[in-house]
Amino acid sequence: MDSPIVTDTTLIGVASEGTKLRLVNFTLAQIVFLAIFCFIMTLFGLLGNGTVLYSSVRYNAIRLDRVSLILVQNLAVADIIYTLCVILPQLITYVAGQWVLGNVYCFISAQISFIPGSANALTVLLITSYRLWLVTHPFSSTSKNEARIAVAITWVLASAGTIISLSYKSSSTFNPKNGKCTSEIYVIKEAEAIFKIAIGVIIMIPLLVITVENIILCAIAVKSSRMQENSKPNYKALVMVCALSGIFILSWVPYVIYSFMVSTNPDIPRAVELLSFHCIYINAFANPILYTLTNKRFGEYVKNLLLTICCFICRYEKVAKSHSSTNPTSTSNARSASAVEIENHQSVMPANLPVVEETL
Template identity: 25%
Template structure:
């Protein structure tokens, strides 16, 4: 009995231990599976939320970028149509504005559209060959836009400083040469070095980007040369010209206003107030022009030089500053055209042709061409339409008060 009991007891003990181990193992496995299942559900829910947030952000960003492209296209197309369809705007100096609008249209169509797809989806979907074309188009369009702004500032400086000399000196041939020079420099700085590979350092030239990536890799030498020619030199020229132009305009606008008031009323009453208003308008317009230009492009070109030697800038920062420069193409039609009353009238005529009979009447009554001298015996009304302005060189010139040479000396700034 003792032996049997002992045997049975000894036999049952390992069996009980085994059963406990089995139950314990079963319970442990079940708890682990439940824990992992809960983690997977939580992880999947988190992934869904992150994916929905990513899609929402992409939709918002894509909508904003598409709106920017649309405004840039509409504004610059309106500028081109207005210049070529409005008699008052068919002047030599407006050809530089047309060239600027074409450059901004190029940036909108050939650069911003593909940049939107690339930045929103996070992948380049247009092939390796077009990647180089896209980068070259980006550099060419942006450079042409900046150089055209510089040409406009130079043209307006000469025009306002000595309008009679400008009328004799400036010809269609010279304007065409200046515009061709702008685009030639832009092409030389973009398509040639990008497609030949001059923009890369020897180490970068050996590395090929994956097909789904497309971004500009530049060496320090190319960054310095391209930034200097495309931005820093035009920027210094523009700032210098506009500062001199502003100082000259302050004195010249006062002189024109005094002469205008004197010819119309026989005295100089009210000239001080008119001069202050004109000075304020000139200061505000010049501030907007230079402020927007520097705000849009200066951060990018500073980063461009820094990034050439220090490859540690977050890519999102580079994207934001790049689009800030693109946004200048949207603002250029507003700054250089909407502030001009003649462009405003032309835009109204194009967008609302039925409600702009007054604009058409003004255009038919508009007289343009070099003003003629007033003959003896002319009426006082005709005499009052002409102004005699004394320039710094001591010469005198007669101007029609409705002529753009006089009007733009006050309003074209």
């Protein structure tokens, strides 16, 4: 059995704002595994969703109708903010063994993180509902302005948890038991009921609605797969939405189960607690991978982008190695040659591609 990193259990549940506290009751194996997990989530959460935003704006690399594209971009923005507010500080904490990011980042991680997490859930609800609306009302249309208004309302609703927390002047404290900064709104009795209602409205109810809609869409997708060839584009769009909402549901199920178990039996195994919190992070990295697999246009963009990066690295190393022993300016030459290589591969996606719309 691995020995705990810190054996002083008196620190459990104790945290003063801005104080550097070490992780408590984490084994070395848990630290290593969770650090690797959070590193992967951070990498894909930032680079993957950043690629989604850049490629869709610069190259029209995602074949979707304009409304669906706005929703997908909004989901990517929410995932990036969530990664910066929650997953990245968790990764740094695991590596350092304690909270080292100071008071400001602790406040951001504890209070502001409610917003992107809730926006993620509400955006998935919008995507699923919009697709179901298109299936049941095939001749209807939604303008980009209406989509932008819906996105704005999403962020306003997502701010409810943070507004409630700040209105009760709850402080932000580091909890060494789970390695996260948390808001004290959870222990303020006067605000507990209001906060739970808000979280239920912006997280749990959308989760339930998404589950029901996902079942309906999956049934429609199965039916579409048995139809003629001209239904295949709609079938692919249905599969994409079903997978998107399915990943969201699966990532939240462990937390819902954990919350129910805690309410009936506080003595929950630590592994269950860690699993329930970290499964939510899967949303941040899974969506770009899903787009790569289900959207041919975006998949080609990612493939060409990776090839360009590989060519740049290989070219730079080759030129640097060939000049390192003879030319003192080898580094600058290597960079110049690599820059030329990048220019030759700059057409990862043509700048003026025709917009081929495919409803999400």
